[in-house]
Amino acid sequence: MKNKGFSLVEIIIGISLIGIISVFTFSIISFSLNGFSAVREKNTMIHIGEMVIEKLKINDPYIIEIIEDVEEYGQSYYLEEDFDRDKYSVLITKKYSSEGHIEVIVKVILLNQGKDIYVEFKAAISKQERI
Known part of the structure; x- marks a missing residue:
């Protein structure tokens, strides 16, 4: 008499192969989603940094106070309410100063992460525009 079904060994091997393939597939999907999340955070940090640099170029009393503190x-x-301060921190550091302008580094830092995640921008701010 011929057996028309699968043996127990064949079924176990098939289920094992499906399990191995599933583990690799789910790990690749998880890694991709983490990558997308990191890209989204970096883009948000870039947006915040560019916003802060543009704000440093205006004549606002708070901005003038920040520039004086930096000098x-x-x-x-930078402590304005323009972004989520519980998640991001913005540090403005003086790189160079002359009579005509001040060069600063704007560093946007992602807080509450195990590793240092930040973006840096360099900008030159004219002192004549502040008068």
Whole structure:
């Protein structure tokens, strides 16, 4: 008499192969989703950095105070409510200063992460525009 079904060994091997393929597939999907999340965070940080640089170029009393702190102490934190301060921090550091302008580094830092994730921008701000 001929057996028309699968043996137990064949079924176990088939299920094992499906399991191995599933593990690899799910790990690739998980890795991709984490990559997308990191890209989204970097894009948000870039947006915040560009926004801060543009704000540093205007004559607002708070901005003038920040620039004075940067010139006097070498650095200052940007504390406006323009972004989620529980998630991001913005540090403005003086790189170079002359009579005509000040060069700063704007560093946007992602907080509450195990590793240092940040983006840096360099900008030159004219002092004549502030008068």
